[in-house]
Amino acid sequence: MADAPVTAVRPPEPQPRDPDDADRPAGKNGRKGRIRQPLRYRLKRDRTLLLLCLPGVLYFALFFYLPLAGNVIAFQDYQPFLGFKQSPFVGLANFTALLAEPEFWSAVSNTLQITAIQLLLYFPAPIALALLLNSLISEKIKRFIQTVVYLPHFLSWVVVVAMFKQVLGGAGSVTTLLMEHGVTIGNVMTDPGTFKLLITAQAIWKDCGWGTIIFLAAIASIDMGQYESAAMDGAGWVRRIWHVTLPGIRPVILMLLILRLGDILSVGFEQIILQRDAVGPDASEVMDTYVYFHGVVDGDWGMSTAAGLMKGVIGFALILAANKLAHRFGEQGVYR
C-alpha cells in the first residue's frame, strides 16, 4: 500500500448491489445509472407483499403508535367525557403536580431500590449458573438440568407467586416445617421489610435458568484452544474462568446490562401488582403500579399519563446513553 504511487488509477470497486437501494428516492447525491421504476409501478408490483403487511401495520398503528400519540393527555386536564380532542391543555401542570407528590417519589425510590437489588443479585445469577452448567462434562446431566431450570420461565406470575405462597407463606410448607424445628421466619409473603428481596428471589427462581441460554451460547463460541493454552501455562479452573471465559462473554454481558439499564424504571409490573395488597403500597409501589392505580383505578388520567410519559422518555434516554457508554468501552452495544 505504502509504496503504491498516489496517482495510480484504482479500478472502480464493484459496489455490492443493495437491492433496497432500488426504492430509495434519488436525492441530489443519488447514484446515477440506476433505473428507478415509478412509484406507482412498484406499488402495483409489490401489492401482494404490501397486503400481507397490512394487518401488522394496522396493529402497530392502532395499538402502538396511536396510544403513543395519545400521550398528549399528559399535557391536558383530561376528562373522559370530553375526550382528548376537547380536554383543555394545561401545559406542564400535570408534571409539576406530579413532582410535588410524595407518593410519586416513594414509587420512584422503590423502583430504583428494586433495580439496584436486582442488578446486584439477579443479574449475575444466570452468568454463574451458565458457568456451572458449562463446567458439566456429562451431556446427559447438563441437558436434564437445563430442562429443569428453563421450566419456570413459562409459568405466569400468578402461578409463581402462588407457588411461593404455598412454600413460604404464613401457612406455607417450609414455614411450617421450620416452625416445627423451632425456627420462626414469620410470613415472608406479607413482610414489607423483606419485600424487595422476596421479589428478587421470585425473579431469580423464574428466569435465572432461562437467562443462561444466551450466556451458554456465548461461552460455546469461545475458542477451546484458548482454554488449552491457558491450561498449558498453568492456569487452574478459576483462572481459566477469569481470564478466558468471562472476557469471552464480556460483549454479551455488556449488551444485556445495557438493555437492563434502559429498563431501570420498569420492574416486574404484574409480579408487584399481585402482591401489592399483601405488603401495602409503601414498600411495593413502583412507577408502573403508580400509573395504573392513579390513572385507571383513581381516574387521575392526566397526572398518571405524565408519570408514564416521564418514565418512557427517561428510559429512552437511558438506552441511548448506555449504548454510547458501551461504544466508549469499545464494545458493540445493542446497535450502532
Place this chain on the structure above:
Amino acid sequence: MSQQSVVSRLRTARSAPLGASRPRRTHGRPPWMERPHWYGQGAKAAALVVLTVIVLYPFVLAIGTSLAGREELNANGGYVLLPHHPTLEAYRVILSGGVVTQAALVSICITLIGTALSLACTVMIAYGTSRPGTVLGKPILLLVLGTFLFAPGIIPTYLAVQQFKMLDTYAALILPVLLNAFNIVVVRSFFQSIPEELYDAARIDGAGEVTVLFRIVLPLSKAVLAVVGLFYAVGYWNSFFNAVLYLNDSSKFPIQVILRSYVLNGQSINASAMGVHAVPPATSLQMAVLIIAIVPIFCVYPFLQKFFVKGVLTGAIKG
C-alpha cells in the same frame, strides 16, 4: 438448517476467519483439563441437587396437595408432598362446571384463537418485509423496530382500547397484544436465511408471492413457527393483567385471574353450591386450580424445548 447457520455464526463470531479449522468441542473431558478433586465434584453435585429441588419442589408440593384428602392435609400441617391415598376429588369438583371450568374454557379459546391470529399476522408481515427491494419495506420494518425503543404506556393504551369499544370483550384480551416485534424479527430473519435460489426457482416456475410463501417458505419454517407459536401461546395462556385491566364482567375472566382470586386473595371456592356433599379441603381445591393453570404448559414444553434455544438465539442476534 439455516437456523443452525445463525447459531454457528454466533459460535464462530469471535474466531477470526470463518471456516478456519479450530479445535472442536468434543464430548468428554479434554485431555488438558485436570482431573477434579472429589470435593469439587461433590460441591458441584450438591449445587445441582439443591438447584433441582428448589425448582421442582413447589411443583411436586402443588400436585401432592391437590391430590390429598382432608385427614392427610390436617396431619401434615396444610400441605402434602406425596399423598398416601391420592384422590381426584378436588379436580372432579372444580371441573364439574362452575367458575373454574368456565375460566379454563375461556383461557383455552383465547389461547387458540389468539395464537392462530398472532402467528398468521406475524408470518404475513415478516414475509412482506423480508423480500429485498420491496417498496415501503424499510419504513414498515422501522415501524416494527420502533416498538423496541418506546412504550406507549398503560393509560394511553387503555384509552385506545376504550375508544375502540373493546372494553369487556374478549377482543381486548387478544388484539392489544396481537403482535410482538421480537417475534416478527425472529421469523423475518429466518425467512431471509432461506437461500435466494429457492425463491428464484419458484418464481421461474411461475409461482406468485402467496404460492412461494405457502409452498416454499412455510414448509421450511416449521421449527421457527413452533417456537414463535409457543411464545404467543404461553403469553395468551399466562396473561393476567390485561384481563384485570379491560374486563369487568367476572364471567369472562380467564383462568389466571380466577387463580389469583382463589389462591392469592383467599376467596373461597364455593364448592357446596355445586351440589357436592363431601367438600374437598380448600387447599386441595386451590392447588388443583394451580395445576390446571400449569398443565397446558407442561403439555407443550417437552415438544418445543428442543426448538426454543435456537429461536431465542436468532432473535437475540438479529434483534
